[in-house]
Amino acid sequence: MEVFDVTIVGGGPAGLYSAFYSGMRDLKTKIIEFHPYLGGKVNIFLEKMLWDIGGQPPIVAEKFIGQLIEQAMTFEPTVCLNTKVEHIEKQDDVFVISTNNGEKHYSKTVIIAIGGGIFQPIKLEIEGAEKYEMTNLHYTINGIERFAGKDILISGGGNAAIDWAVELLPIAKKLTVIYRSDELKAHEAQVKKLKEHQVEILLNTEIQSLVSNDEKTAIEHVVIREGDVDKSVTVDDIIICHGYNREVSLDFAQGILPKRNDNQLFESEGQCQTTTPGIFAVGDIVAYSDKVYLLVGTFNDAVLAVNSAKKYLEPDANSYAMVSSHNEKFRDRNQKILVDMK
Numbered sequence: 001m002e003v004f005d006v007t008i009v010g011g012g013p014a015g016l017y018s019a020f021y022s023g024m025r026d027l028k029t030k031i032i033e034f035h036p037y038l039g040g041k042v043n044i045f046l047e048k049m050l051w052d053i054g055g056q057p058p059i060v061a062e063k064f065i066g067q068l069i070e071q072a073m074t075f076e077p078t079v080c081l082n083t084k085v086e087h088i089e090k091q092d093d094v095f096v097i098s099t100n101n102g103e104k105h106y107s108k109t110v111i112i113a114i115g116g117g118i119f120q121p122i123k124l125e126i127e128g129a130e131k132y133e134m135t136n137l138h139y140t141i142n143g144i145e146r147f148a149g150k151d152i153l154i155s156g157g158g159n160a161a162i163d164w165a166v167e168l169l170p171i172a173k174k175l176t177v178i179y180r181s182d183e184l185k186a187h188e189a190q191v192k193k194l195k196e197h198q199v200e201i202l203l204n205t206e207i208q209s210l211v212s213n214d215e216k217t218a219i220e221h222v223v224i225r226e227g228d229v230d231k232s233v234t235v236d237d238i239i240i241c242h243g244y245n246r247e248v249s250l251d252f253a254q255g256i257l258p259k260r261n262d263n264q265l266f267e268s269e270g271q272c273q274t275t276t277p278g279i280f281a282v283g284d285i286v287a288y289s290d291k292v293y294l295l296v297g298t299f300n301d302a303v304l305a306v307n308s309a310k311k312y313l314e315p316d317a318n319s320y321a322m323v324s325s326h327n328e329k330f331r332d333r334n335q336k337i338l339v340d341m342k
């Protein structure tokens with residue numbers, strides 16, 4: 001049985017930075033992530049520009065998350081994707097972490113970095129719709145360029161739907177927004193922008209069926225129902241923004257149950273320690289006075305939690321890692337970087 005010093009549950013920004021910092025502190029580290037990819041909920045706004053990260057000029061979220069992943073891999077943590085942590089218990093001094101695929105993981109400490117939980121887009125309830133996800137039915141947007149010059153139908157009236165519509169305005173050939181309710185729910189300013197551009201907005205309208213091309217590979221047109229009237233819309237691409245299902249369940253054995261507040265967030269006892277010794281919580285899932293629920297806040301939490309884990313494992317260890325300019329771990333790497341720069 002391979003026992004890790006630190007196992008991080010969740011591979012979003014908080015988990016990724018915890019993995020990096022854990023390596024800085026010489027801890028044998030594992031990340032367990034439900035999705036087949038890392039990055040957490042940044043994956044739902046990949047095309048957005050991020051402006052509010054210290055020292056980082058405006059950056060597209062997709063690039064930012066790529067950098068965060070690269071940094072997290074600096075000390076080669078073990079990464080388990082497609083794996084959902086379901087239950088954590090303690091046997092002697094080791095936490096036993098059980099997952100949905102029947103595997104068990106063993107760790108001396110656990111950092112919970114599950115953020116808002118597992119986000120999965122709410123899918124269209126139309127039989128056979130999933131086969132078009134490989135072609136022109138989208139629940140998220142990876143690369144806005146593919147929509148240039150296209151006839152696009154967006155279904156949804158919340159912020160995500162309207163934000164995407166505004167982003168696509170300059171490049172789409174034609175944009176149609178449909179929404180099942182009688183009023184768009186997105187920010188007023190964004191809705192105003194859409195209306196100024198005379199985008200076709202159909203309220204009280206829902207998708208009824210998808211009609212494929214002759215090869216049955218892609219959707220050729222969509223039948224929508226506006227009030228009581230059905231009509232057919234020819235499309236190149238459909239973007240569905242019907243929100244996300246969120247699952248935050250994480251089960252703990254009796255006796256190691258970290259305390260949660262009314263919002264189900266883990267209460268920090270200070271330094272991102274939960275009420276259970278050896279279990280720490282970081283990012284959007286932890287609560288403490290003055291907590292910042294932003295990317296910068298996740299980095300601060302990661303440092304606090306990893307340093308707490310280090311002290312838990314080695315009470316005589318320094319309270320925090322040597323700053324990178326004085327850190328021996330980077331000496332050889334720095335030299336290589338300097339040589340490559342020449």
Ligand SMILES: Cc1cc2nc3c(=O)[nH]c(=O)nc-3n(C[C@H](O)[C@H](O)[C@H](O)COP(=O)(O)OP(=O)(O)OC[C@H]3O[C@@H](n4cnc5c(N)ncnc54)[C@H](O)[C@@H]3O)c2cc1C
Pocket residue numbers: 009010011012013014015032033034035038039040041042045049050051052083084085086113114115116117118119248249250282283284285293294295296298
């Ligand atoms: C639309 C939107 C825009 C935003 N814009 C900004 C911005 O401009 N600037 C900014 O600073 N912040 C922004 N944020 C906030 C920022 O995204 C979050 O603060 C940050 O993602 C929190 O990171 P996290 O790692 O705590 O959680 P998450 O990003 O939620 O990651 C948690 C990870 O844990 C995984 N997980 C959950 N449960 C399990 C389990 N049981 N087993 C295994 N894995 C599990 C999930 O799949 C997920 O990958 C935005 C958020 C949203 C929703």
